Amino acid sequence: MNHGPDDQSPQGLDSDELDLRRMLHQVVQEVEPRDGTLDYLRRAVPQRRARKRQAVVGMAAAALFIGTAIPALVHVSNATGSDANHSAIGHASEAQGGASEGKGPDGGESSGTGSSGKPEGKDKDDKKEKDQGKGSGSAPGTPQGAGPSSTTAAGIPACTPAQLGPAAGSSAAPDSTGAVYGSFRVTNVSAASCTVSGPGSVTALPQGAADPAKIGAARHVAGDAAAGLPNPSLEAAELVLQPGAAYDVKFAWVPTETCPTPGGDPGDPDPTPDPTPSGDTATTTGGTSTGGDTGVAPQLVTEDGTTDGSVVVTYSPATGSAGSTVTVSNACAGTVYWTGLLAGA
Structure with missing residues (x-):
């Protein structure tokens, strides 16, 4: 069927095409969208655009990574020379x-x-x-790994009396000033490390002619009379004792007076005898009082002419283990100075 120019519509469509278009319009005339379709489109379109933007950004990041990774791989390959x-x-x-x-x-x-x-x-x-x-924290002569440490390691328990052996006391001969220096050593005899958190205590007990009123004990401080003791800065607040390691507490007996002679007190070199002796006074033999109304305790006379006096220095560990004693002879008046915890050499 031939159609002339007059058979075309203003839109340039033939009559057959116009009929088809009309039929399609009639078919879909009754068609309506479901409820919520418009809301769905309002949400879906922005989401789709966002996904497209994310895809573009991801592709750009991948390209940047590849661009930087290739030079790095080349550098690594060259570095194997x-x-x-x-x-x-x-x-x-x-x-x-x-x-x-x-x-x-x-x-x-x-x-x-x-x-x-x-x-x-x-x-x-x-x-x-x-x-x-x-x-440098360990004492000289201590094998590495076997000496005490002044820094407590975490988790190391306190020493028990069963872990520490009895304290061993010792002393040296008096020096030119009459001072006597000594020490007490306590050793870890167990197979496990433990922590000592205190030096314990040192006491002085007078014996014989020693005057209890003139005997004392004091902690060592810088500048005191016991110049031969270690500097207090070397003391530790606590020590970790490994198996076989030991710590020391040192002391010094510093006399303030010598023991009295049978003739009188050194503090009174020219004693004045009692001009009116009483009939109740006790008899004396060899210059030594045997008691009586004077109230003076009997004193022994040594070969050098001085009375016998001594001081017993006793150390009691803070851990409760067995202590020790050292007897200082020819000691009647003075002070026992003692240190804190010192790493055993």
Whole structure:
């Protein structure tokens, strides 16, 4: 069927096309969207646009990552040459000490000038200095790992009496001033480490002609009369004793007077005898009083002409373990100075 120019619509459509269009309009004329379709479209369109933007951003990030990863891979592949071997050898020599374990070569981009070796040597020196600093806390002559430490390690329990042996006391001969220095040592006899958190106590007990009113005990401080005792700065508030290690508490007997002679008190070199002796006075033999109304206790006479007096220095550990005593002879008046915890040498 031929159609002339007059058979076309103003839109340029033929009569058949217009009939088809009319039929389609009639078919869909009764069609209506479901409820909520418009709301769904309002939500779905922005979400779809957001997903598209995220996809674009992800592609850009992937492109950036690839662009930076490729040069890095090329650099790593080039670093497996002779320069990397020098660095690997340097780190292998420190593998046992572990000072540079897990560190990468600092001079990877250099041309083999050896700059990577300088930091490694510095790390070795720092490690030696740290090791020396750790060892300086122990006393001289103490094997490493076997001496007491002034820093309490976490989780190490306090020492029990069963872990510590009895205190061992000792003293030296009097010096030129008559002072007597000594010490008490307590050793960890168990197979486990433990912590000592206090020095205990030291007491002085007069014996014989020693005057109880002139005998005392005091903690050692800087500048006191016991100049031969260690400086108080060397004392520790607490010590960790490993098996076989020991701690010391040192003391010094510093006399203030010598023991009296049978003729009188050294503090009164020219005693005045009683001009009117009483008939009730006790008889004396060899210058030694045997009692009577005077109330003076009998005193023994030694060969050198002085009365016999001594001081018993007793140490009681804070842990409750067995203590010890040291007797200082020819001691009638003075003070016992004693230290805190000292790491055993």
